[in-house]
Every structure is written in structure tokens, then in C-alpha cells.
Amino acid sequence: MTSIGVGARSTRQREALVHVLDEVDGFRTAQQLHAMLVERGDKVGIATVYRSLQLLADADLVDVIHGDDGESSYRRCSTRHHHHLVCRVCGRAVEAQAPAVEMWVDAMAAEHGFSDVSHDLEIFGTCADCAPR
Amino acid sequence: MTSIGVGARSTRQREALVHVLDEVDGFRTAQQLHAMLVERGDKVGIATVYRSLQLLADADLVDVIHGDDGESSYRRCSTRHHHHLVCRVCGRAVEAQAPAVEMWVDAMAAEHGFSDVSHDLEIFGTCADCAPR
DNA sequence: GAGTATAGTGATACTCGTTATCAATTTGGT
DNA sequence: ACCAAATTGATAACGAGTATCACTATACTC
Numbered sequence: 001m002t003s004i005g006v007g008a009r010s011t012r013q014r015e016a017l018v019h020v021l022d023e024v025d026g027f028r029t030a031q032q033l034h035a036m037l038v039e040r041g042d043k044v045g046i047a048t049v050y051r052s053l054q055l056l057a058d059a060d061l062v063d064v065i066h067g068d069d070g071e072s073s074y075r076r077c078s079t080r081h082h083h084h085l086v087c088r089v090c091g092r093a094v095e096a097q098a099p100a101v102e103m104w105v106d107a108m109a110a111e112h113g114f115s116d117v118s119h120d121l122e123i124f125g126t127c128a129d130c131a132p133r
Numbered sequence: 134m135t136s137i138g139v140g141a142r143s144t145r146q147r148e149a150l151v152h153v154l155d156e157v158d159g160f161r162t163a164q165q166l167h168a169m170l171v172e173r174g175d176k177v178g179i180a181t182v183y184r185s186l187q188l189l190a191d192a193d194l195v196d197v198i199h200g201d202d203g204e205s206s207y208r209r210c211s212t213r214h215h216h217h218l219v220c221r222v223c224g225r226a227v228e229a230q231a232p233a234v235e236m237w238v239d240a241m242a243a244e245h246g247f248s249d250v251s252h253d254l255e256i257f258g259t260c261a262d263c264a265p266r
Numbered sequence: 267g268a269g270t271a272t273a274g275t276g277a278t279a280c281t282c283g284t285t286a287t288c289a290a291t292t293t294g295g296t
Numbered sequence: 297a298c299c300a301a302a303t304t305g306a307t308a309a310c311g312a313g314t315a316t317c318a319c320t321a322t323a324c325t326c
Contacts, residue, residue, distance in 0.1 A: 009273060009322055030312080045276040050313060070203040070283080071312065085245055094245050101234050105256050112218055112227050114258030121254045123238050125247030142293055142302060164283080178305040183284065203312075204283065 008055060016042040017052050018076075026091030027065055027073035027084075065122055085123045089130035141188060149175040150185050151209075159224030160198060160206035160217075198255055218256045222263035 008014075020036045021028075028036075034049045053074050056062040062074045065086065075084075075093055083101070085094040101121060109117040141147075153169045154161075161169075167182045186207050189195040196210045198219065208217075208226055216234070218227040234254060242250040 007273095011274065011321075013275075043276095047277080047314080048275055051274085066199045066201065066203065068199065069312095070199060070205070072203070085241055085247060087247070088249075096241055098234075098237055098241075100237055101231075101254075104231055104233055108218055108229055108231075109256060109258050113261035114218060114220070114256075115261075115264050116221075117256060117258035119254065119256040121234075121252065123242060123247075123250060123252040125242050125250035128246035128248075131246075131248050140302095144292075144303065146304075162283090176305095180285080180306080181304055184303085202283095 013042070013044045013048050014052050014055075016040070016044060017049060018056075021056075021062065021074070021076040024091075025075075026093050027063075027075045027086060028091060029071055029073050033074065083121045083123065085125065087127035087130055088124050089126055092127055092129075146175070146177045146181050147185050147188075149173070149177060150182060151189075154189075154195065154207070154209040157224075158208075159226055160196075160208045160219060161224060162204055162206050166207065216254045216256065218258065220260035220263055221257050222259055225260055225262075 016037055017033065020033055020040070023036075030046070030049050030053055033053070034044065034046050037044045037049070053062065053064075056076075057064050057074070060079050061076065063077045063084070065073050065075075065084070067073060073091065075091075077093075077095060080097075081102075082095045082097050085096060087093070098121070105119045106117065109115075149170055150166065153166055153173070156169075163179070163182050163186055166186070167177065167179050170177045170182070186195065186197075189209075190197050190207070193212050194209065195207045196217065198206050198208075198217065200206060206224065208224075210226075210228060214235075215228045215230050218229060220226070231254070238252045239250065242248075
């Protein structure tokens with residue numbers, strides 16, 4: 001059994017990436033994750049990091065957020081639908097569910113005749129640890 | 134008085150961009166807007182389009198959304214806080230306000246000790262006109 | 267355990283959206 | 297009209313992410 005997905009092979013590189021993802025509880029960019037792997041002594045190419053992250057994302061094993069600068073950040077998380085409260089400074093994230101939001105979104109979309117609806121809600125702030133005293 | 138912001142000069146290029154933005158009610162990428170300007174016969178460099186869009190965005194005169202592919206789209210809109218229901222196909226957007234969401238977000242952030250909180254909520258779907266029959 | 271089809275890897279070239287550079291031009295105020 | 301400062305635009309540069317392709321590792325079969 002692999003931690004990646006059905007039909008995907010278990011390789012040293014993928015295991016290492018999953019291991020690193022499990023070590024942090026915040027969002028990290030592909031480049032940051034690659035740097036962490038190199039620092040740990042795991043030799044993994046940057047292309048493999050991108051490919052594996054895409055696999056994980058497709059399997060809903062990691063969440064992806066798109067920053068204002070267009071760079072994507074990744075984080076291991078639960079598979080059921082949820083939103084994030086993300087620290088702008090350290091990337092630490094808190095998962096949250098909001099049934100009220102889901103309902104409002106669905107009603108909104110239905111009212112305007114939109115189908116095949118999805119949504120994106122991310123909350124950004126500065127966490128207590130990173131706040132200037 | 135300029136339509137761009139305080140301290141900014143009113144130039145032919147900026148007026149043309151604002152004009153084009155007013156013509157469409159959906160989100161458009163910088164490249165699409167540039168193409169529209171060229172088609173209209175307005176000679177504007179692509180760099181100026183990017184610079185002007187950034188000015189408008191900083192002045193909260195246009196909204197920006199970041200697609201999954203990292204490309205940004207822009208749309209002229211009201212200055213007060215709101216969310217969007219955006220058609221994936223044609224870019225058409227409906228503005229909406231959701232006090233319930235705002236309240237949930239604030240409560241959520243306070244509960245976890247986050248400060249300086251902002252949020253992003255975009256709803257994507259296929260509008261009635263673009264839906265396959 | 268050896269053989270093998272095939273998925274995965276990685277160095278690198280490439281794409282493409284966006285930003286920086288900088289000389290030439292335009293604007294707003296005097 | 298004059299001038300300082302802002303703006304423009306052609307183009308070079310940048311950077312995240314993807315495609316290429318020869319080589320390697322994995323999983324499966326016998």
C-alpha cells in the first residue's frame with residue numbers, strides 16, 4: 001500500500017516528501033519542501049517534488065492555496081471539505097468547517113442559475129505566536 | 134480628477150484601460166485586456182497594462198482573483214467589501230455580500246488568537262448561458 | 267530470485283505570466 | 297512655454313511550473 005494513491009508506486013522520493021509534509025502543520029511552497037528534503041539529505045529533484053505534490057493534490061491528500069504572488073503552497077490535511085485559517089507569517093494553519101457558509105454558497109449559486117459550483121474560502125491573519133508584542 | 138487614484142496622472146493609456154474595463158462585466162486577464170485595447174486601436178504597451186491594473190487594484194477600484202493556473206484576472210467593481218460568483222467559462226461575475234460569512238470568519242479568527250484578519254471567498258460555477266443544454 | 271514491462275526520476279530546456287530597466291515622452295503646475 | 301517628476305514602452309530579466317527524454321527503480325510474473 002502506498003500513501004500516495006491507487007496505481008501509484010511507492011518510491012523513496014515520495015515517501016520522503018510525505019514524511020516532510022507530516023513534519024510541519026503549515027503551508028509550504030514546493031521550493032520550501034524541496035529545500036527541506038535536501039537539508040535532510042534526501043536527494044530529490046525539484047521536478048519530482050512538483051509531480052508528487054500534484055499527485056497528492058489530485059488524490060486530495062494535500063490542500064493547495066494560491067498566494068497573491070501566484071505561488072502555490074501545500075499542506076497535508078484531512079480529506080473532507082474544510083477551510084483554513086492561515087498565518088501569513090509562519091504558514092501555520094487551522095482547519096475549520098462552516099456549514100453556514102456552504103449553505104449560503106449553494107443558495108447563492110442556485111439563485112443565479114449557476115451549476116457545477118465550487119468555492120474557495122481562505123482566511124489569512126497573524127497567529128498569536130507571530131504577532132508583534 | 135483622475136479615475137485612478139490620488140497623485141496619479143491622467144493619461145490616455147489609463148483612460149483607455151478604464152474604458153475597456155467598464156465595457157465588460159466579467160473578469161479578464163491582463164493579456165485579454167491588452168488585446169481588447171489593441172483591437173480598439175488604442176496603442177498601449179503590455180507593461181503599462183500591468184502597471185495600471187496594479188494601481189487600480191491598490192486603489193480598490195478593481196478586484197483581482199487568482200486562478201488555479203496562477204494567472205490573475207481583473208474586474209471593475211464596487212469599493213465596498215463583497216464576494217463573487219464567477220462563471221468559469223465566460224468570466225461573468227455576480228457580486229454578493231454575506232454578513233453571516235463575515236461574522237463566522239471574525240469569530241473563527243478571534244477564537245484562535247489570530248489578528249489582522251482578512252479573507253478571500255470566491256465561488257466558481259457555470260452560468261446559465263454557458264451551461265451545456 | 268531472475269526477468270521484464272512500465273512507472274518514476276532528474277537534469278535541463280522551455281513556457282509563459284509578470285516585473286525591472288532605462289531612455290524617451292508626456293503631464294501638471296508655474 | 298519651461299521644467300521637474302511621473303509615465304510609457306520595447307525589451308531583457310525573472311521565476312514558478314511543465315515537458316523532454318535517457319536512465320533507473322519498482323512491482324509483478326514465472
